[in-house]
Amino acid sequence: MTLNTFFRSALRLSALTALTTAMAACASGPRSPEDEKTGTRVRESMMFSADRATMHRDGDDLLTAGLGLAGLRSLAPPPFADPTAPTAAELRRRAIWSNWRGIADLAPGGGYGELYGSTATVPGREFSAFATVPGAHQPHRVLVQVPDAFDRKRRCLLVAPSSGSRGVYGAIAVAGAWGLPKGCAVAYTDKGTGTDYFDLDTRSGARADGTVGADAAGGLAFAPAASAGASGVAFKHAHSQDNPEADWGTHVHQAAAFALQALDRAFPADAPFTFDNTRIIAVGISNGGGAVLRAAEQDGDWLDAVVAGEPSVLVDGAGSRALYDYTTEAALLMPCALLTMENLPQPPLQAQARAGWIQRCASLRDAGVIEGADTDAQARDARARLHAQGWTDEALRAGALSVGFDLWRAVAITYASAYGRYGVGEHPCGYRWSMLAADGTPRAATAAERAAWWSDASGIPPGAGVGIVDEIAKVDPAAIRLHCLRDLWRGASADAERVRRGVAETRAGLPRAGLPVTVIHGVDDGLIPMAFTSAPYVAKARAAGRDVRFWQVRNAQHFDAFLGLPDYGARYLPMLPYVYAALDRTLAALEGEGAMPVDAVVQTVPRAGKPLTAEHLAMPAAR
Template sequence: MQGIDFVQGEVRITTHREHDDLLSAGLGLDGLKGALAPFVNPAHPAAQELRRRAIQTSWKGIADLGPLGGYGTVYGAVPPVPGREYQAFAKLAGAQQPHRVLVQVPDGFDHAHRCLVVTASSGSRGIYGAIALAGAWGLPRGCAVAYTDKGAGTGYFDYADDSGVALSGERAKRGTAMLEFEPAANGEGIAFKHAHSGDHPEADWGRHVLQAAQFGLAMLDRAFPEQAPFTPQNTKIIATGLSNGGGAVLQAAGLDEQHMLAGVVALEPNVHVAQHGRALYDYATEAALWLPCALTDARFAAAPFARDANGAPHAAWAARCASLHAQGLLKATELEHQAIEAYEHLHGSGWTDQALATAASSTILDVWRVIAVAYGSAYLRRDANAMPCGYRYTTQVNGKPGVVDDATRAKWWTDGSGIPPDIGIGLLGGTDDSADPQLPGISGLRKLWTAEDADARVLQASVHALAASLPRKELPLWVLHGADDGLLPTAFTSEPYIAWLRAEGRRPLYWKLPHAQHFDAFLALPGFGDQHLPLLPYAYVALDRLWAHVFQAQPWPEELPTPVGTARGAGALQASMLGM
């Protein structure tokens, strides 16, 4: 069997058959859509219960499973897929903290078309964070699927009881088991791997993906020893991911010196190219500061979440306009004209009207500030008690700081997003008692990008290290991105990346899809889905096309016309709306 010296401790092998399969943990599509799977003992759930709920929340966080969304009827399916899972903690060379790798091997593995799909979690999600993309497409086809949490995940460490998350997903005290994340001994509040590991996981996303592919091949050796060895020469490795996972597979494509990857399909990637586009930290901090004011402009009155229940601009957003004026960043004295100035500022820095309108959802949910805090701490390599701008994470009971119970802690690994606030965890600090209380912290986060002091130089150097490298010329590569993406706008991410590839003699496929945005899961929200289309059906089609090229020698096209769909409207999604 191939060497896996990067594995830390045991490889945990579990079987999942009959009423507990690989793709839905036995829930099926109806179960995935339903209420969250309960725990028999909420304070100490069993590992199997934790796995089931983690898979369910990962599906709900990525796919539109709502009654109008069309999943399972117009596109996609969740058939039972029995098989085995191989899970371990692994380390990259030089890293301080481990990360999770997981391989799902279906009993129906297609030995005639030896296929391994490798993927990375979206956002900072846990290990199952790409199951609705990579698992849903690969497992029913007979592919094994290798996952990595790419140095993030939901293994929150609680200093109050000195506990973290063991390999099984169960809570464990420091010193009693190997933990997903174990910070320094002294501290307060909550620490988590993405923000506080002391590593720079985002700069290593590509290495995480390639390591997961290595782990996948080694676990196929274990699963089918009579057919070993499994290698990139006799087993086709297809990389796919969305959002941060999409950025991770593109990073991997640029580092793939051993030619492990047979092809790449990336959705809405968080990808950064040196000297091109804009880095996430740059436009996220800009958005946190300026978007609340700009979205009070009348042109966004019909955008979902851009107005309060009475149809008026949100009071907090109007207060931001006043703050920007007080800082001398806006000249106008009336809200109407301040909003226009803020809009023009953002428009001048590359934001499109489509991205701004959709970004109202991320703004009302405080996503920009939450991202900037966690990523800023990661870039500065700060621990939980030395975060920038006075921020900190703490446990909360009834909205106030307090010690949470075991039942709350148990849900972190299954229900968490990987970046708090989360159930029982709050983000504190960076505020004052003004009408715009979040302004001090947000301004401080923005200055880490615009200033030239020591901290700013460290952060900027960390962002510089994120730049993707050039993939090999013959690698089939396809990027799909929603034209209405308001979180990772195409103008800052996919478009400069694709332009760079083409200027360097590469021939990537690129679909900028009308009416699609960033969060398929948001399409179930009232008033939101009727303006948009899901991305996942296009991804499944792209993966089908890559499969045909890899296994059936169908020519890889130099370009393909982008499907032009129509917004869903108030009714249910129809296949004709996708324009394919």
């Protein structure tokens, strides 16, 4: 690998020294012999615990856990021999299956594995641990995949935070699929969110290997403080009391540091692997994209490039809006506003949803939020109010998916708890989580249900059987507490000030001067609208002279995984091909073999039910 200089800058050393000095409070023992050997950085034993190493060969590889494309496409998850006590290997395989299916469009005709992407068999080793941010109540997970074919001369490392609230394998379809077949190592972090659910009734949760253990025995990935009578389910993103989003840049940095340690262990004859002699690219999508942009502002010359897809990011700048602001706004107004729009994608089935949306219009009018003498007038007013706040019709149309799957409410409830650093039983709007009976009432989890949470959950409930408990039984019951959630952004209460203070802690700064950053966003994104996130970030960074490039992809929304639904696949293009292409060009440019991506408004062509082709993608030309 060609580097500008083998030891690039004293800045890298000073940045790492600052990081590891801050970690000293977490030290549990003396420096190891490797610490003394390298001398250039304090080793990660000071910030990591529950270290594990496993081999994955002979039918159990890094990228698909031996499932291959056919196995990933299977509608049935990989089975557990004993559903009440799955092995760590079974849980890993199922978590990889779940996370692939939650991120990528694997449906036949969608192009994955044929036109773009890879599900190649990649044998190698995994190294994992819990990582601790100084002052945090709970750890985050880090995991490094080192392929047997790792190029020790090229020394390529991707660092990938999970999207949404997914577990530590949440970015495998983003970074692993691109990097592992190329001989790069990949480091992941769940960035303090993840699927480490905790059963309050039995005081049990997920251990380092994903299996269920008792709180009393210790060693859990997440063990919240809770009263003796607490019941239901707690999860790290909502109940860690850490506001993990405030530390997402540090989480990415720690994952990179752990990866260097893992590479030293994997290839001791070639050690040390350092920030100076290893090419490091951070890549993420959704709020994982926001996390890598937060990493880009970290002190020191430790990153070589950043690729952020559809990032959830907040800046000081015109048009930028906080996730919590526009999510609670959409949760309230969008069901009503959609009544004015024709040709909505299915699902949701508008004919079936219409009655509930009409009800929402009426409740909003009664609350004085919108005006109008009849449903049509109320819906027009709701839509006009969203337009006035920056919502485009493209974002509203794609946002119908989030209405249909109740995502706005689910996101708002979790983030309210996280931003306010509320513990178990403290949600300011009275929400909690539990397994639900057929009639919607809370019930205890079974052993088999608890065992599958770590592998099957996508992070924020509802999912894996865990649901939102809202016991208010009135007309349009969701709206009653949605007003409470919205008032945490607009109101003057102590709780509102607490939540807004947490949001302020997540505001992004500028990327390091000279760091190449590529931002990619779908113009039709209805969950994280480009106008509120990427566009203001790019404008602010460029105004400060930073090296930021921007791909705006037409006819692309937020969720590749939903393109398997025929109507969505006909209308929208996947985002992953553009992330992979940006990574291709970024690595080539860093190695002196090509140019970085250049700005583009990508004029895609919808598939209209046909198999995906290069013509549909209209990939920006390389220069």
